[in-house]
Amino acid sequence: MTDSTFPGRYHKGNLRLAVILSGIVAGMIGMAYAAVPLYALFCQVTGYDGTTQVADANPKGTIAREMTVGFDSNVDAGLAWTVKPSRPVTGKIGEVTTVNYVATNLSDKSVTGTAIFNVVPETAGIYFNKIECFCFSEQTLKPGETVEMPVTFFIDPDLAKNEELDTIRQITLSYTFYASPEES
Known part of the structure; x- marks a missing residue:
């Protein structure tokens, strides 16, 4: 070398x-x-971490088992809104239901907000399907404006096949509202 x-x-x-x-x-x-x-x-x-699914319709129909869906809302301190969730609804699994959240802009200017969501129990998230939801896009409210924000959803009848969820009788859909990044 x-x-x-x-x-x-x-x-x-x-x-x-x-x-x-x-x-x-x-x-x-x-x-x-x-x-x-x-x-x-x-x-x-x-459906991990309570993430819901998006669907066009419910092709599987309904089953006899009933489920109560509760609703919750939280508003970040940076967003000058109040948001009132719908009252709980009870219906057959697979039934398409529409509920409204009611939002009010408390400020003296137009404010754009967005919402993130989850489902509890988290293991039910994969069975919770949204057909229409205000959460699919940002919402702009004029000063003092109050609007109804609809959510159309159904619970997939395949939930009944999951033995882990046999004892579940209530699912809660929760939204947290934030000012959109342009507003912050």
Whole structure:
């Protein structure tokens, strides 16, 4: 082995190692950016963390078992709204139901807000289907305006096939309202 070839080996090895490590770093950065949308997709597909499903209609019909759906609302301090949830409703599983949340803008200017939601118990999220919902888009309320915000939903009859949910008689749909990022 000569001294002239020895540094070349180190150079090639270092270059290869630098390329590999750079690729790993780039991959980790890419995964960090992809983590949020991938997690959202995972939750939507599995119903994990109380994430509900979106549907056009209920193709499976109804079953005799009844379920009570309760409603809850929370408003972040940065949003000058009050939001009153609907009263609980009880009906057959699979029945399409529409309820209204009532929101009032307490400020003297137009305010745009958005809502995030979840279902409790979380394991029921995959069976809770929304056909229409105010939560699918931002809502803008004029100063002092009060609006009804409808949610049309059904509970998938396949819920009855899940033995873990045999004792469940109530599901709660909860919304937390925030000022839209442009408002903050």
